[in-house]
Amino acid sequence: MSRLQVVSGKGGTGKTTVAAALALALATEGKRTLLVEVEGRQGIAQLFETEALPYEERKIAVAPGGGEVYALAIDPELALLDYLQMFYKLGGAGRALKKLGAIDFATTIAPGLRDVLLTGKACEAVRRKDKSGRFAYDYVVMDAPPTGRVTRFLNVNDEVAGLAKIGPIHNQAQAVMRVLKSKETAVHLVTLLEEMPVQETADGIAELRAARLPVGRIIVNMVRPEVLDGEDLELVRSTPRSAVAKALSSAGLGGARRGGNAEKLVDPLVQQAEEYAVRYELEHEQRSVLGDLGLPLHELPLLSEGMDLAGLYELATELRKQEIS
């Protein structure tokens, strides 16, 4: 099991939720996980219903069986100052650099430097050991940028190592790449059973593979329950509407005669079934496209009450059941 679990996915697929659920799932039996946020959205804080996360590792949840989830929202500016301090002991000079816009330059403008800092911080947490020589975290789960940008994000160190051919940044970039391209890392992609996200997942996997980054699993999120199956949908087409009206009426929903309340429900209900049928077929197609990608596939249910903390634990349990952890 890789110790750095990177979670990406198309916008709107719920990758932050899945990353958080995965961190919870991996934190069972006294294990300790670190959930890392790199995009400054404070999505993790919202999910765990806590105040905004500062730039420090902080315990945000306890998993069943005594495990712990820590969270860290990486601030690239502070990460850079940290880094300067660590390597150059630049206390006051750091402030001067900031004043000149150099820090801004480094963290928002310089090609890839920001991403080097973010991935670097995550890799540092993966490698960190405590005094007894034990890893500080059993697992680090990263809520990464979306599929369209994740390969570039993870691979930035290669590019930076090429751009800055010598110097500490070069060395740092290479050290990070050694972790990211090893078995220590797995990149998971979150998708929905819809055409665009599935297409993007397929493209993303091809890109990751081309960059020799280790692809992990596909996690299909927000899977709607199968209320009617293919056979039922056949029946919807063949059953006379009057029979449905009669059944509705026998369940106490009004008169089955024309114009009766039960009869008036038939058309809208059948219409909804037809919409469902279209989606059902599409979902089956997309599921088989995903199956052809040859990666372990997991499905998480759509939570009918919307996403909240209880739902997060529910998803974590589901992931554990599916032996993702």
Add this chain to the structure above:
Amino acid sequence: MSPDQDRHPRPSPAHRLSPAPRLDLDPLIDDPKTRIVVCCGSGGVGKTTTAAALGLRAAERGRKVVVLTIDPARRLAQSMGIDSLDNTPRRVKDVEGEGELHAMMLDMKRTFDEIVEAHADAERAAAILNNPFYQSLSAGFAGTQEYMAMEKLGQLRARDEWDLIVVDTPPSRSALDFLDAPKRLGSFLDGRLIRLLTAPAKLGGRAGMKFLNVGMSMMTGTLGKLLGGQLLKDVQTFVAAMDTTFGGFRTRADATYKLLQAPGTAFLVVAAPERDALREAAYFVERLAAERMPLAGLVLNRVHGSDADRLSAERALAAAETLENLEEPRIVDQEGGKAGLRNSPDTYGSSEAPDTSPASGPDSPVDPERTADLLTAGLLRLHADRMHLLSREQRTRDRFTARHPEVAVAEVAALPGDVHDLAGLRDIGNRLAAGRPELPEPGTDAG
């Protein structure tokens, strides 16, 4: 803190807020004074599709339109017949009516290269284009895509060949990035730091600046150490080449920014009725107001409706259970259908379930009435799911409306599938213009 962090569902629909004003899109796209429509919002809400559908609708209503997409899904690009995209607007075929639709996809590297080629002599341009720092910069570091999208918008506007430009915004880290990134990049390229990197001596020229000069050479030294001397040199060569060929990156960024504030520009914030998308939309609305940028309204995609919404989820589920528990073969009006024994009174108030007796034997799988009962139970469960979805969507929308009651909203009904052709885009255009979920016509009485 903010209203949308209140997670408690509203007590009952009776407490529902008065609905938001409806956003009427046809008058907006028909008005010849509307020259630019910017579609923005978080990723995965159908922004690009909305831009394309709106562009098509405007064209079919007689305008000469260009749609600038940033990163369209392959199928969407194909639906406009532009699967070979090359940074130049191409006319879309089979558009009905007098107008014209052109579509293009932003190629940010190409756009950047074109700026360089247009403003430098061949030799200098080649020097810039071959610089490693430039290559990395133009191929997409944070902000280039946003900058180039705005640059392209400025170019299209300056060409004045179209009376309406519909622009999609990049799938950024945050939906606000495209407002900030051009300025950031512009001010970096024009700024103090870069001048310092290239010519520290020039800045320290005056006697009084001597102290500063010392600080600066120390700093360039540090940066050199940090970045590696060769990267710093690449940056310096790049900036020197850029600087003499065309000044004013910031001026260009400022000009585009002003264009966004000008009358004739309208912003549409696109969202889906989901918590995160609407939270992002709310931030965006606030930001646009702060920047004095004209917001036309909110397009809410993928809204669900139901023609049977008088039947609540709870009642539907109870009825489904009743039907599933009917195990006794029914003794009903087999002949003629006159008895009406099993028809409950024609009211919704009654929740009495028909008598159910313990099963006397296994169900006959071919009993058509049993089949119809179970099928109907399935339809009712499906309906209950739909009603749950509806109330969840209503709650998230209410949170947005409470925070921004003034924002006009156009709701677009959820489509079961994706868009594959112009007809699909046209359909979305119709839904956009209707401004509320278009539900199927109520069933007629025909058998």
